[in-house]
Amino acid sequence: MIVLGAFESEAAMARAVARLEADGVHGVETYSPTSPARSVGRLQSRLPLVMLFAGLVGAAAGLLLQIYAVTGIFTDSLWGQLGGGYPVNIGGRPNVFWPSFIPFGFETGLLFAMVAGFLGFLLINRLPRLYDPIDESDAFREATRSGWFIAIRTAAKPNHDRALAALQASGAPQIEEILE
Amino acid sequence: MTKTPAPRQVSGKQWRSLLEDPDTVARQYPVLAEMIGHPASRRRVLQVMAASIALGGLAGCDNGEADGKLIPAVIAAPGIVPGRANAYATANVVGGDAMGITVAHQMGRPLKVDGNPLHPASLGGSDAFAQAMILDFYDPDRAAGIITQGQPSDWPSLQRVMADERERLVRSRGVGLRVLTGSVVSPTTGRTIDALAAAYPGMRWHQWEAASRDTVSNGTALAYGRRLDVVPHVERASVLLGLDSDLISGAPGHVRHARDFAAHRNPTRGPMSRVYAAERAPTLLGTAADHRFIIGGAEMPALVAWLAAAVLRGEQPGSAPSWFAPLVADLKAARGGAFIHAGPDLPVEAQALVLAMNEALGGRGRTFDVIEPVAYRAVDFGADLRALTDDMAAGRVETLLVLDTNPVFSAPGFTEALARVRLSVASGPSLDETGDAATWYVPGAHAFEAWSDARAYDGTATIMQPQAMPLFDGMSAVGVLSMLRPGFEGTPQDSLAAVRASWTSLARGDAWVRALADGVVPNSASRPAQVAIRPEAGRSVIPSVVSGEALVTVALVTRPDPGLFDGRFANNPWLQELPRPLTKVVWDNPLLLAPGLAHRLGLRQGEEVEVTVGAASARLPVWIAPGQAEDVAVALYGYGRRVVGAVGAGTGVDVYPLRYAAGPATLRRTGRVLKVATTDHHDVLDTGDTSDIVRHATLADFMRDPALLQGGVGSPLLYRNPPSGPVAWGMSIDLNSCIGCNACVVACTAENNVPVVGKTAVLHQREMHWLRIDRYFEGPAEKPEAYFQPMLCMHCEEAPCEVVCPFGATVHDQEGLNVMVYNRCGGTRFCSNNCPYKVRRFNYGPYAAEEARPVESRNPDVTVRSRGVMEKCTFCVQKIAATRIAHDISGVAEEAVTACQAACPTQAFSFGNLNEPDSEVVRRKHSPLNYVLLPEQNTRPRVTYEGRIRNLNAEIPA
Amino acid sequence: MAAIFTPAANGAMRGALLALGLLIAALVGFWWLWPSSLYMRKTGFVIEQPVPFSHQHHVAGLGIDCRFCHATVETSADAGMPPTYTCMTCHSQIWTNAKLLEPVRLSLAENRPIVWSRVTNLPDYVYFNHSIHIAKGVGCASCHGAVDQMPLTYKAVKLTMQFCLNCHRNPGPQLRPKSEIFNTSWRRDASTPSPQQLIAFYHVGGRNLTDCSICHR
């Protein structure tokens, strides 16, 4: 079940969130048309780290692929399909000509980071989630335009009532209950 | 940008083309509208609509034809091993000049012509005409069949006409019968015609050659009393003077003369000869000469007279030019080793004077010999034909048989006379104007399709064995003649029997087979004639040529086209697209004018003029030829043929009428501008201040400082990974020996299936020759020095093209070859951009697929490239692979001969294994003249050049 | 008004994305593996011939050596196909009235060659040379498979470039003694000389066999 409180302004919402956190209420989530000044519970996104790691993996993959292509390790691969390349004299340059391998590796690194960032964002937020119980409330339609909301999700009935009480205590002008 | 120590300034700026102002470039270049895509013919559009867009991409590399067929013989032909080539000797006869050749066969198909090393007129070398024989043989337009009055006919109806013709001739004992042939150097054909003459006493035999050397043979008649042939020994000439001379470009035996001429042109390989040339228009000998003097049209007779006076009588003419006295002194000083050669454009009297001078200079028996004519019956072709046309016009000719000559196109007044002949039968390898105009046309055998024989310039005889069954059931000359013989039963005489009959001396033992294999009948060269020069030869007076008074009249010189000769090769795509040695023009015969004359007349490159000589006139574009006399215009005949195959149709302008009209020529602008295709692109090409592209020096400077021409190899490299294979292929090109005759260009095109692209594509600058002969001028436009430089892939060890190919389609193999893998090429073309020598060519369109030649004429050992693929010289990798495999199987020494090296008459190319210390190529690479082209590009090329040395006469002022 | 989407929309969206992902993977997989599939390489199935010639009968049964018909295999790039004359050396004596051999007799009589269908084929831009492979100890069976077990001839090996390259990179294990080249049922066993000995015997090496100019020109 969800308890939904609508506020007029971001400041009001921020005060309510602070009070709720002081009361130790769990499952608090804010909804706002722009990114809130302070996130609930000081959430620090770990996606940048994921992107950094993906970027490094991508760069390493690019460089290893190029080396694999000209040195032909695993030549007699079991499956035959994965046979690497073989040494070829190109313009008198050495086979593993690392200066010319850098651009390819750099670009694959950036590509992997970008893709990891986007997919990570979708996965962490469990998007695409077209339907969420919270959509049932009509007022919630304002959340993406100029409405500021707090929603408290609880599983059991008693918690639901305690959340309702805490929200009323925090002075939310309109409160809605959504019971799926 | 590290810069290697620039080689010292050699001499002035080099430039290549004379198109000054930019708007000519825009006008000369095809207008935008006309370049709307490739003008797809209707057939091609239908073919394309049927084909779906290539989904080949999905299948990756293809899995081999699903429907490939294997067709073995029914009974295996002896000696034919599929995949291995075997060679047969024969000869190539062009206008009465025979040269021994060997033809390489694969699976029974003749595919490649090369010189016959045992034949004195070739010594292994060849010329463009011999190399291009293949496409004349496979020419699809030869399939005309028997034709009468323009309608196809058949053998029986021809037999009926011939049968009653024979009765008429037997009754009238041959009155009214005329046989007209080209210049016959074949004893068998000559004997067959004599046998016919014996059967019909009333018969007359006439001969006609358009590019005839009547003046030269009449000159010998005037000098020695009867027609003789002069056989120069150029290797013994230490001082050589050419007067409008075609000694190394067109004279009989010019391939052998080129070899002997080049033997003394490289100072590092023996004493250097000195060559003078006095000419009205540039020739190959003039370009290769040490001193080249430009003589006006009217001054040439005067010059010859002065020379005769100075050499024969020691008189010193007053008004002679400054270089005249040193020249005569040099000739006299080299007594016994001096030789003067006069080209066919000089009048008869001048020829006689030159013969007298050569005798006076003690050359007889040393620098030249005089022999009985090698032609079966030496005649004055002009007079011989005039006699025939007079008979025909007067109606005295009932039956005319024309064999292997095209008088309707190339002879004066023949067409009108032919109309009055009751029955005319023409025979030749392909349907031409004469075949079309005659009442009957009988397809003739190509030189590859019948037995014959031929005697070369020095008399050496060659038995010409057929290379294949007649492709279009052509009949040999002997067969056509036998149709008229009284005892003819229905089957034409077998040419083999005729040849064996005339060579009874070879009947014993294996002499016949030996003569066929060697391509030379042993000691059949003519003995020198025991005849003395007549005293009045030295006193003959040259009639003065009426010089053009008005500014606009010029002396018209007509010469055979270097590619089409007298017009017989008009349907040969290789010769049509062969860049002419000096003008680099293709598919056209513009009128050549000197720069000064063109400037005075306000004519620009490609503008059309109307040339009128007497009654005849022709409209043709103008082309500016630096180094030509001011008052001379050169017209090249052989173009403008009316009845010719698809290739030759509509190319060039027929200038034969001008050749036979008398009097000076007048030029009149018509205001139109025509597009003349050339491989020497339209731009003012100035190589900037240094001229290290073609390095040259005088012999004196070279003697003083032998390292004069060397220059650097490039700055040191960060990565040096030279190929490490057992063999290292390399090439050295000697610029002293290269005379720019283009034999190598046609040989390369023939060996490697290089496609011909046609005039429109050449105008788009998309020609495909893998090997091009770059021609650079140096000095003033009126009197420049010209240099030739063969340009092919350098197979650089630090190849800039390999680094930039994203598909990895061009890589270096460990034997030093820059390998171009056609099936991997995607067509980004970055490799061509990155090649400093620009030797890579791109198939912008499906050129090979749209070429007018049968698939059987292609070399099976070389991949035929599709559209969108880059191609370049591969050092004939198929020949290298063959020698590699032979070495690996049976330990034979690994040596390969590239197509250009084999074809070159002067052995300018030397190719071989650099790891072999005593090979010819290593010796040439260690010669002091050796230098790297564009060293500052740091590519370490495997092809290097030997700089050009000029042996200047000190007394002659520069 | 209620929510824009129904709860089922989540499952539908995720299913659609999954399906799209699988479709793309399937397409790329097909395009990647199709060129090396047996069907596309025409491997393992018999090709229609004018005369159903049985190698099994002639080679295993009668013990005829390969070179009797493919005569130029040791001297030329092309292994060579037997002319009709070779077939008729025996078939003019035996089975002279067999309906099966009608095309062979007709070919000799009318002097018209028999048009066989090619079984083992390489693209035109690959220049394979039989003689050098025979000289360097590569047996017929290495590329043509156990021909003597084939009642009707089929292409036994895919002959992708990789197949050739794996051998050109490391020829040792593929070589066989000189006497066993034309023995189609030869297997490497204890008594076979080691790859190094064979390489030394045949003088293989001293040349980089993975150069492009070895096979492409």
Added chain:
Amino acid sequence: MSEALPVVLPGQTARTMTDHVAGVALGEERSYLWWWMAFLPSLGLLGLGIVATVWLFLNGIQIFGNDWPNVWGFPIFVYVWWIGIASGGTFISAFFFLTRVDWRTSINRIAETMTLFSAACAGIYPILHLGRPWFFYWLIPYPNTMSLWPNFKSPLMWDFIAVLAYIVGSVLFWYLGLLPDLASMRDRTRTRFKQVAYGVAALGFRGSGTEWTHFRAVYGIMAAIMAPMVCSVHSVVGLDFAGGNMPGWHGTDYPPFFVFGAVFSGFAAVLLLIIPLRRFWGLTPYITERHVDVLCKLMLTASLCVAYAYMMEAFSVFYGHDAAEITMFKARIGGFDAGVYWSTIILNCVLPQLFWFRVCRRWVPIVLLVGFGAVVGMWLERYGIVIQVPHKTALPSAWGVYFPTLWDWALFAGTCGLFASGFLLTIRLVPAISMFEMRELITRKLAR
């Protein structure tokens, strides 16, 4: 003095902005006549481009003007020109996000969309210019039956991965920045079909606290990645030429020289797009004089960089004493098509100097003239580099001329059609200004 110009005109609040911008995208504007007048001709051009492509596939590139030695003609230099404009757009949306400038917010999406479609046009050309375009996939490094890998030492291989990474990066960066706006559109529209369409496109974004935190983090890092990527992509495009040893191309100044040119043409293109757009869709309150003023100043800076690059190119030619390069350069500035070089100098270096004066920066016709001049100037500069330099190479016998054919122009017009129709379609369906960033700007910075 520039603070006097507000970033958002007074009297605008987050709500009015959201309603106006979302309204444009939902079809609530009075008339879309101008939009159709622009969209239909560009569809025509796109059709012409498709015809040219089909004819190209049937006939090969002989229908173009490429010849020998000018083997790269129109396709390659227009490709460089398009990727230049694309790089300019990314420069604004990624680079200026990192510098936290306020004027970037309202023109960020227009720049991103311009990048997308010009990168798309640029991505097509390397395939169409190939001799055998159906083997393009050989550039993808995958294990195949031939054990063959592409040649990673080739600048064109770097180009392949650079453009691929750039296009994928731009699409993801653009689409991520679009999610919040799609959510607002989903919640604002009434018609069922649009709700479902925008709903699916928004992937269920609701603006929850956690979503915003992750969004803020990822968007920041993505911008931080796109900035070096755009520089590396256009440097690699510069290396396409500098990687070889053609006299005139192989200079180490080419990669930065190309990035300067890209930025210059990018700013000009953005200017050319926002000026008509703000007038026709009444977005003047959000895209104000301030934006035009700032962009003009940026164009001026970029013009000075480009001028420096031309000067360095000329200096290094004569400083280097390479005879071939000097001949080539003399032909470029004095040859038969020297007009291209001098018009490049005028359009890229002289004309933008007008932007020193505030009156020129305020006067729309002047701004449009200089902007269009810059775009054409860069087109001519690329023509000069890719076509004029190969006229005169090291060996005089290989000198030649080049003339484009009708099909070159047809394909170029086709790509312009593709760009215009793609751009117009997108800004019609998707809000032209990123609403959530504008809301943040208005509520937080301007405290309205």
